[in-house]
Amino acid sequence: MYVDPNNKDAIYEQIVFNVKKDIIQGILSPEDKILSVRDMSKKLGVNPNTVAKAYKELENQNVIVTIKGRGSFVKRNDDEQVIDIQTQNKLKKELKAWLVEAQYARVPKELVYKWIEEEEY
Template sequence: MVRIDKNSSRAYYEQLVLGIKEDILHGILQPGDKIPSVREMAKQLLMNPNTISKAYKVLETEKVLVTVKGKGTFVRAIEENPRDELRVQELKKDLNELVIEARHLQISQEELLAWIQEAEKSLGGQSS
């Protein structure tokens, strides 16, 4: 289940977005699963409903969730759509910034690659 780190520098809604994506990757949430309403999730996480709503909207825009009027919000089935190239470019930019920070801290390429492989393993993925 999603956890919010109140001491993190990352915005709460961003933590929620990543937490839901992580739950999907771990199989905790499956396509078609209903997720708590904005009010229910706000109560569970002791957060402002507007923050939850913002996260859900981001996830809907990214085609991770779908809301059906009168029924609720559900995990969307992973479709065979082409990947979102705009988001891929944003991710590449973020990775570039991470590499700059790592090099500044004298972290080797091998160590960075090991971190990526470790993260993949923790998600149940296989590195290539």
């Protein structure tokens, strides 16, 4: 995992993204313990408060659970778990903005579909 200080996204958002990506790619599995705030901040070279903010966001999104005195763990994602409507709405809004930009740049729909299929979804 790494963060890019030149990225337009905040460092804590990059950490959230990278943890989710590691879960999707199977690098992290349900119930795996993740690095402590202190260890993650050392590894990434960022302020511990930034990592704490990322972990809090991951908890709010039901991605991890923190157990006092034990650490933070990847939360088991049951198939029957309720889909986060707030996250869906956020993604839909971001997608709409992205599609407007693609349309303005005259990117053909077929190319957009190809880009989507090329990604590991």
